[in-house]
Amino acid sequence: MIIKKIQHNIIAGLLLLGVTATAAQLQPDAKPLIVTSIKPLAIIAKSAVGDAADVQYLMPASQSPHDFTLPVSALKKIAAADLVIWIGAGFETRSAKTMAKLSNDKLLTTIDLPLAQPQNQEPSENDDHSMEVDPHLWLNPDNGNKIAAEIQARLGLPLKEIINRQHLSRLKSELAAIDDKTYLSHHQAYAHFAAAFDLKPGLSIRNASGGAQGAKTQYRLRSSIEKTNVSCVFVEPQYQDKDAAIIAAEYDLPMVPLDPQGLSQTISDRAYSEFIGTLVAQFKACFQ
Secondary structure, rough: OHHHHHHHHHHHHHHHHOOOOOOOHHHHOOOOOOEEEEEEHHHHHHHHHHHHHHHOOOOOOOOOOOOOOOOHHHOOOOOOEEEEEEEOOOHHHHHHHHHHHOOOOEEEEHHHHHOOOOOOOOOOOOOOOOOOOOOOOHHHHHHHHHHHHHHHHOEEEEEEOOOOHHHHHHHHHHHHHHHHOOOEEEEEOOHHHHHHHOOOOEEEEEOOOOEEEOOOHHHHHHHHHHHEEEEEEEEOOOOOOHHHHHHHHHHOOOOEOOOOOOOOOOOOOOHHHHHHHHHHHHHHHHHH
8 A cells, every 4th residue: 555655656746747758759659649537538539539549548437537536557647648638627526636737738628628518407406516517528429529629639630520410410310309308317417418419408316426416406306207207217337326216116217228438338430429329329218
């Protein structure tokens, strides 16, 4: 434990002093290394760069980004990276001190980009006000394309969309007939997706950071379930939510898997288009 702490402090100190060498600097013929905080950003990055760069991500997709602490192995990857991509301090709170030590040339904070933000969210009793914008920005395909364009520009690559308009139009048409229905999810994570696909904003058991909500909000939640056309309860593989199971049984609602982190998604140059397509299919499964 003491050795690991010393290693952690040494690497963090090197990051602070800026004396670490990136993969491309150590091996001039090597591909640039992109390191992302979470898998969805790796899905976007690989779709953006293809074979022009290597892409790795730090957080296991089975964990929650709100609670993940960077281990020594992650610090080593950050030190070797040519470009580090994360959402931002309000989302990956425990990574903020490390990311703050990186230069602007090396760090891409996606939440600072001029991305679309949903306008249909209602604050809950225990909202995390440190996140004034919805951090689940990768769930909007327009944002995915904008993040990809920034990555391509940073690496001097030709600009290309990672999900084209024709494919996106087809996916939207698949959800067009269900605009009168809604859903219940583990936490407030799908406003970006709902806005992009013209869906009603869903109900949620927990707030945007996954925290439990107060008694008043829980009362309003049950009242809303009774008044709205809720089709299902979404369950995410990253969480074991007893509340979701209780509510599903209480209102006789099916529980449908939904994976906003891309747990089963293969990282490839087509990954983002496939990822969004999978989410559309999972939403359709709820509304059928």
